[in-house]
Amino acid sequence: xxxxxxxxxxxxxxxxxxxxxxxxxxxxxxxxxxxxxxxxxxxxxxxxxxxxxxxxxxxxxxxxxxxxxxxxxxxxxxxxxxxxxxxxxxxxxxxxxxxxxxxxxxxxxxxxxxxxxxxxxxxxxxxxxxxxxxxxxxxxxxxxxxxxxxxxxxxxxxxxxxxxxxxxxxxxxxxxxxxxxxxxxxxxxxxxxxxxxxxxxxxxxxxxxxxxxxxxxxxxxxxxxxxxxxxxxxxxxxxxxxxxxxxxxxxxxxxxxxxxxxxxxxxxxxxxxxxxxxxxxxxxxxxxxxxxxxxxxxxxxxxxxxxxxxxxxxxxxxxxxxxxxxxxxxxxx
Numbered sequence: 001x002x003x004x005x006x007x008x009x010x011x012x013x014x015x016x017x018x019x020x021x022x023x024x025x026x027x028x029x030x031x032x033x034x035x036x037x038x039x040x041x042x043x044x045x046x047x048x049x050x051x052x053x054x055x056x057x058x059x060x061x062x063x064x065x066x067x068x069x070x071x072x073x074x075x076x077x078x079x080x081x082x083x084x085x086x087x088x089x090x091x092x093x094x095x096x097x098x099x100x101x102x103x104x105x106x107x108x109x110x111x112x113x114x115x116x117x118x119x120x121x122x123x124x125x126x127x128x129x130x131x132x133x134x135x136x137x138x139x140x141x142x143x144x145x146x147x148x149x150x151x152x153x154x155x156x157x158x159x160x161x162x163x164x165x166x167x168x169x170x171x172x173x174x175x176x177x178x179x180x181x182x183x184x185x186x187x188x189x190x191x192x193x194x195x196x197x198x199x200x201x202x203x204x205x206x207x208x209x210x211x212x213x214x215x216x217x218x219x220x221x222x223x224x225x226x227x228x229x230x231x232x233x234x235x236x237x238x239x240x241x242x243x244x245x246x247x248x249x250x251x252x253x254x255x256x257x258x259x260x261x262x263x264x265x266x267x268x269x270x271x272x273x274x275x276x277x278x279x280x281x282x283x284x285x286x287x288x289x290x291x292x293x294x295x296x297x298x299x300x301x302x303x304x305x306x307x308x309x310x311x312x313x314x315x316x317x318x319x320x321x322x323x324x325x326x327x328x329x330x331x332x333x
Contacts, residue, residue, distance in 0.1 A: 011035070030086065036061055042091060043068075046077075047216065049095050051127040051333075059215035099213035100158040101125070128219055128332050131205025132188035135234060138325055139254050142238035142262050143245055144185045144303070154183040155193035157233040157301075158199055166196040184234075184302060204228045229326045236318070237301025239325055243317035244306050252277050255317060263324045276320055 005020040007013065007028060015031055018024035029037045040061055047053035054074045057065040059078045067075045079181035081091050094103055105126035115122040129137065139145035155178055163176045173194065178184075183301035185332070191199060195210050229235050246255040260268035288293040294315040298305050306314070324330065 032082050037088075038082050039074055039084075041088075042077040042081050043074060044215070046095065049092070049101060050121075050125040053089070054196060057134050070121075126332055128205075129220070130217065131202040131207045132191075134331060135188050135201070135231075137330070138235055138238040139296050140186055141186075142321075142326075143173065144238055144241050145187065146182045146185045148182075148186070151186075151190065154186045154190050155179045156184045156186070156199075160203075162197050162200070163194060166194075167320060178276070180265040180302060201228045201232050209282055226326060229331075230322060235325060236297070237303060239322035240298055240300065240305070240314070240318045241303065242321040242324075243314060244309065245319055247309055247313065247322070252280055256280070256320070259317075259321060262329070264329055276324075279323060280316050280320050282312075283319045284312060287312045287315045 005024075007025075012028075012031070012033060012035070014020075014024055014028050018027045020326070039055075040058075043053040043055050043061075047058050052058075054068045055061060056067055056069075062308055079251070080094075081087075084090055101123050101124065103121075103124035105124040107123045108177050111122045114120075115317050118125070127193070128134075136145060155176065157178065158176055160176070163174060179218055188202070191202075193199070193210055198207065198209050203209070204222070209219060242259060245262070246259045249255040249258050253273060257268040257275050260266075260272055260276070287297075292313075293312050297315045297318060298311055
């Protein structure tokens with residue numbers, strides 16, 4: 001029997017006049033009455049913002065998938081998405097400006113009992129950011145982030161020698177060569193990705209290898225993530241630049257207040273200020289005794305160190321900044 005290009009008969013037929021090729025398939029997928037495409041799309045956008053989709057099985061809308069928690073809302077968003085020209089930016093803006101999204105993530109004991117998994121959206125979403133967002137946030141609050149749009153891929157910091165075991169002899173991709181200058185601080189979406197050896201700092205935060213399509217990432221909380229944030233050159237360098245900016249303030253209290261506001265996006269609370277100033281006192285005592293450790297810390301990364309600043313003070317506030325970049329309210333949305 002001759003098999004011709006078509007679509008499953010239990011779904012709507014191809015549009016009239018559509019060519020029997022990939023263009024026709026695209027026209028069929030995006031026809032206004034298609035029962036799946038718009039629903040799958042808006043469910044994935046919802047999942048990105050709320051931590052999980054209204055259909056929890058975002059990659060499976062079939063008979064083995066889960067029933068939507070809010071079917072009427074899913075239908076309404078899908079129809080609205082199509083009516084407004086499949087405008088992704090508009091749909092995302094609509095979601096983040098909703099009262100549901102803008103709720104506080106705080107929860108009472110009563111609400112927790114009634115809606116433990118937040119399936120009914122009794123509170124705002126709260127979950128750890130993706131690895132790329134964690135890195136970009138650290139660069140942004142430190143003032144290092146290069147916001148240029150477009151261009152070729154870049155190779156930021158990575159442990160040496162990782163590509164050798166998986167590289168082909170004679171290939172220009174068998175040896176990792178780190179970039180210099182502004183290329184180290186481009187947004188993570190521009191990072192060159194070797195699928196057989198993905199960046200370890202991203203892998204620690206559950207970034208997929210990209211060897212296959214991953215619709216929903218797992219979210220874990222492991223000691224490796226804390227070790228990346230405390231020791232990876234990119235994060236230590238970001239902490240140093242954050243400290244350099246904070247040291248423009250006149251005293252420790254003002255530096256702590258400025259740093260907290262810059263990192264967490266809210267006014268500093270007295271308990272936080274007290275903890276940061278106390279931490280600075282402890283770190284200062286350590287670095288006064290360890291000049292070699294002081295230099296090793298502030299020399300981390302390729303960007304120049306501000307020589308006008310006292311090395312001990314810079315190392316002290318670098319560690320305070322590094323501690324801030326490890327806080328849950330910085331890593332979690």
